Amino acid sequence: MQSSGNMAQSPHLRIALAGKPNSGKSSLFNQLTGLNQKTGNFPGVTVDKHIGYCQLNATTRAQIIDLPGTFSIYPRTLDEKIVSEILVDATGENYPDRVVLVADATNLKNCFLLLTQMVDLQIPTILALNMVDLAAQAGMEFDIAQLQKQLDVPVVMINARTGSGLDELKEKMAAPLPKSSLHVYEPDAELVPILDKIQAELHLKSRHAAFIVLQQWNQMNFLPDPKKKELQQLAHDIRFFPAKYQGAETVQRYGFIQGVLNAVTSKVADKEWKENTYLLDRILTHKIWGYLIFLFILFSIFQSIFLIAQVPMDWIDQGFANLSSYLSGVFPDGPFFDLITQGIVPGIGGIVIFIPQIAILFAFISILEETGYMARVVFLMDKIMRKFGLNGKSVVPLISGWACAIPAIMATRTIDNWKDRLITIFVTPFMSCSARLPVFAIMVGLVVPANNLLWFINLQGIALMGLYLLGFVAAIGTALVMKMWVKTTEKSYLLMEMPTYRTPKWSNVGYTILEKTNAFVFEAGKVILAISIVLWVLASYGPGDAMQQAEQRVTAQAQQNNWSAEDTERVLAAEQLENSYAGKLGKFIEPAIRPLGYDWKIGIALITSFAAREVFVGTVSTIYSIGSTDDTATVKGRLKAEVNPETGGPRFTPAVGFSLLIFYTFAMQCMSTLAIVRRETKGWKWPAIQLAYMTGLAYLSALAVYQLMA
Amino acid sequence: MAPGETAVIAGFHDEELSVKLLEMGFLPGSSVRFNYAAPLGDPVCVTISGFDLSLRVSEAATIAILR
Numbered sequence: 001m002q003s004s005g006n007m008a009q010s011p012h013l014r015i016a017l018a019g020k021p022n023s024g025k026s027s028l029f030n031q032l033t034g035l036n037q038k039t040g041n042f043p044g045v046t047v048d049k050h051i052g053y054c055q056l057n058a059t060t061r062a063q064i065i066d067l068p069g070t071f072s073i074y075p076r077t078l079d080e081k082i083v084s085e086i087l088v089d090a091t092g093e094n095y096p097d098r099v100v101l102v103a104d105a106t107n108l109k110n111c112f113l114l115l116t117q118m119v120d121l122q123i124p125t126i127l128a129l130n131m132v133d134l135a136a137q138a139g140m141e142f143d144i145a146q147l148q149k150q151l152d153v154p155v156v157m158i159n160a161r162t163g164s165g166l167d168e169l170k171e172k173m174a175a176p177l178p179k180s181s182l183h184v185y186e187p188d189a190e191l192v193p194i195l196d197k198i199q200a201e202l203h204l205k206s207r208h209a210a211f212i213v214l215q216q217w218n219q220m221n222f223l224p225d226p227k228k229k230e231l232q233q234l235a236h237d238i239r240f241f242p243a244k245y246q247g248a249e250t251v252q253r254y255g256f257i258q259g260v261l262n263a264v265t266s267k268v269a270d271k272e273w274k275e276n277t278y279l280l281d282r283i284l285t286h287k288i289w290g291y292l293i294f295l296f297i298l299f300s301i302f303q304s305i306f307l308i309a310q311v312p313m314d315w316i317d318q319g320f321a322n323l324s325s326y327l328s329g330v331f332p333d334g335p336f337f338d339l340i341t342q343g344i345v346p347g348i349g350g351i352v353i354f355i356p357q358i359a360i361l362f363a364f365i366s367i368l369e370e371t372g373y374m375a376r377v378v379f380l381m382d383k384i385m386r387k388f389g390l391n392g393k394s395v396v397p398l399i400s401g402w403a404c405a406i407p408a409i410m411a412t413r414t415i416d417n418w419k420d421r422l423i424t425i426f427v428t429p430f431m432s433c434s435a436r437l438p439v440f441a442i443m444v445g446l447v448v449p450a451n452n453l454l455w456f457i458n459l460q461g462i463a464l465m466g467l468y469l470l471g472f473v474a475a476i477g478t479a480l481v482m483k484m485w486v487k488t489t490e491k492s493y494l495l496m497e498m499p500t501y502r503t504p505k506w507s508n509v510g511y512t513i514l515e516k517t518n519a520f521v522f523e524a525g526k527v528i529l530a531i532s533i534v535l536w537v538l539a540s541y542g543p544g545d546a547m548q549q550a551e552q553r554v555t556a557q558a559q560q561n562n563w564s565a566e567d568t569e570r571v572l573a574a575e576q577l578e579n580s581y582a583g584k585l586g587k588f589i590e591p592a593i594r595p596l597g598y599d600w601k602i603g604i605a606l607i608t609s610f611a612a613r614e615v616f617v618g619t620v621s622t623i624y625s626i627g628s629t630d631d632t633a634t635v636k637g638r639l640k641a642e643v644n645p646e647t648g649g650p651r652f653t654p655a656v657g658f659s660l661l662i663f664y665t666f667a668m669q670c671m672s673t674l675a676i677v678r679r680e681t682k683g684w685k686w687p688a689i690q691l692a693y694m695t696g697l698a699y700l701s702a703l704a705v706y707q708l709m710a
Numbered sequence: 711m712a713p714g715e716t717a718v719i720a721g722f723h724d725e726e727l728s729v730k731l732l733e734m735g736f737l738p739g740s741s742v743r744f745n746y747a748a749p750l751g752d753p754v755c756v757t758i759s760g761f762d763l764s765l766r767v768s769e770a771a772t773i774a775i776l777r
Binding site: 074106113243246494495 | 725746
């Protein structure tokens with residue numbers, strides 16, 4: 001007997017949830033598993049694997065896999081490709097014991113296509129009829145007993161939003177479940193011996209599975225390469241044309257489905273129940289209102305990211321600073337404890353600080369998706385985006401890029417065309433993410449006066465908005481160039497459901513926020529943490545005894561000039577940074593950055609922020625303590641007071657400030673993004689091009705700005 | 711077709727796209743209603759057997775219809 005609540009126990013049953021997008025599959029998954037779920041990766045492919053556990057009854061526990069939403073077992077997008085492989089490979093670790101097919105009752109016809117394929121694959125299947133309430137509004141009634149008889153699968157009516165019908169579903173999921181006796185599609189007679197041979201060789205569960213393998217050998221990762229070659233040769237020899245067979249299969253299946261529907265549905269849908277959706281569409285996709293509303297929503301998202309997120313971000317900032325100083329008080333001296341207090345704790349703080357913005361952004365995106373509005377955004381933007389080599393579906397990744405490029409790039413997986421997807425991945429890091437904000441905030445504060453242009457328009461605000469706009473323009477412009485440069489033979493499709501508008505289900509929004517935040521913390525977090533440790537080493541150790549000499553020098557100066565302990569410490573930190581490896585590197589690159597108006601101190605900051613741009617502020621605040629003991633506590637004050645020894649004027653002239661701002665708008669400066677791009681594009685080629693291009697653009701633009709302004 | 715108009719699907723001009731269209735329920739003989747176009751004229755929203763979906767004009771052009 002097993003007890004509940006322990007994820008480590010091996011489950012009795014593996015059950016996959018399948019169904020078309022917008023059928024309520026994710027709601028059902030959340031209802032069944034609650035917080036007992038996690039997102040992983042399917043081996044070898046970059047597709048999120050949603051897995052959870054559910055106690056079906058007192059004795060049966062099930063592992064639930066939420067398969068990506070798909071119309072049929074013939075995949076279109078990257079996400080969908082995994083579905084056919086899982087359902088075909090009976091020896092695979094994810095092969096389900098049974099499938100729950102979630103069907104949208106308002107639109108059974110489309111949902112039954114996948115159902116008949118499950119049945120032909122001989123996987124025991126339960127049909128969960130969702131959205132029966134909406135179907136009733138549309139005037140549709142079903143003869144459930146007849147439906148069960150015709151399909152020979154158990155049918156359960158559920159409401160995945162409220163959870164009603166779930167007890168019955170769980171009961172059916174746990175009970176013995178025979179395969180359906182139905183065979184919907186029969187392949188041509190001459191194919192049968194070949195299919196039977198493939199089935200036996202690969203230990204497949206059905207003839208239809210063999211048929212799928214023969215059609216999609218290319219996408220079956222479980223097949224060893226020689227086997228793929230063999231299948232390719234075989235398909236060629238028997239003149240097997242996948243598209244022709246697939247078309248015939250689909251028509252045959254729909255013929256069967258129409259027969260079933262005629263027998264079990266008692267009234268045909270009329271338009272009335274969708275009146276509200278059509279009315280809303282008339283406004284939301286209106287040629288003027290549609291775009292204005294979209295812009296207003298974007299503006300609200302933007303405002304919330306900055307205003308609402310600011311409060312928890314300040315708490316986090318303060319909290320980690322306190323923790324750091326508390327720990328350095330408690331710990332004894334020594335490099336190991338310094339690593340914790342100065343490397344690891346601030347490193348973790350640097351990750352956690354971005355969570356509020358990311359959570360808020362994905363709350364918005366998830367609400368827009370839940371309501372069905374996102375499909376309208378794609379609809380509105382598709383033509384415009386295509387002019388730039390993008391796709392209506394690129395809008396979500398680009399907006400997400402305002403918070404963090406990592407979840408944004410992961411969100412490109414819904415784009416089925418490789419070229420469109422690649423361009424979206426390539427340009428997304430130009431969208432000014434939350435890590436650029438600290439850099440922007442301090443430099444704008446330094447070089448742009450805080451005057452009000454009109455009573456409500458603030459110059460600094462305009463400068464900040466201009467930088468965001470500039471990033472967006474760079475993204476669009478780059479996409480345009482890539483559109484001409486990247487070649488593809490693959491056609492781009494839109495073909496997308498326009499779901500009925502609904503109120504969002506808040507728990508689904510919550511799960512999305514959790515999932516995306518997790519993706520950030522664990523994908524970006526590990527890189528940021530590793531980098532902050534490396535940086536700490538670079539900044540804390542120097543070649544030879546330079547560091548010790550610096551310390552002696554400062555101590556002597558301090559005694560001579562009677563500095564307070566605080567001042568001494570600050571000057572010491574700065575002197576040590578100058579003499580550390582990071583400092584040496586800064587001096588080394590000074591000739592290269594001099595034309596941009598930067599000195600070696602800014603050079604150090606450029607190097608330390610190479611892997612994570614937000615590090616710039618921290619480095620600058622340390623390094624500009626060198627040789628100054630004035631009581632200017634704030635970073636901004638210290639930067640303002642900094643004198644350029646060559647001119648005698650301020651170090652941060654508007655020319656230098658703007659040059660830096662432009663540099664940070666365009667430069668890649670984020671190792672985690674590069675790591676994600678490498679994973680999503682399966683190689684170092686694209687991240688390398690991206691890094692070179694963005695850094696090059698940043699350098700040249702900053703050069704131009706400085707030379708023009710100085 | 712004009713918004714609000716209904717037609718019957720006769721067949722497809724593009725084999726590769728036709729399988730995708732078939733899967734979404736565009737079956738020869740079924741009726742399709744053109745609901746409205748996006749503000750810039752592309753893509754368009756259609757209803758097929760009670761199911762609303764959007765597709766690009768270039769995709770819609772591969773569907774042969776009878777009126």
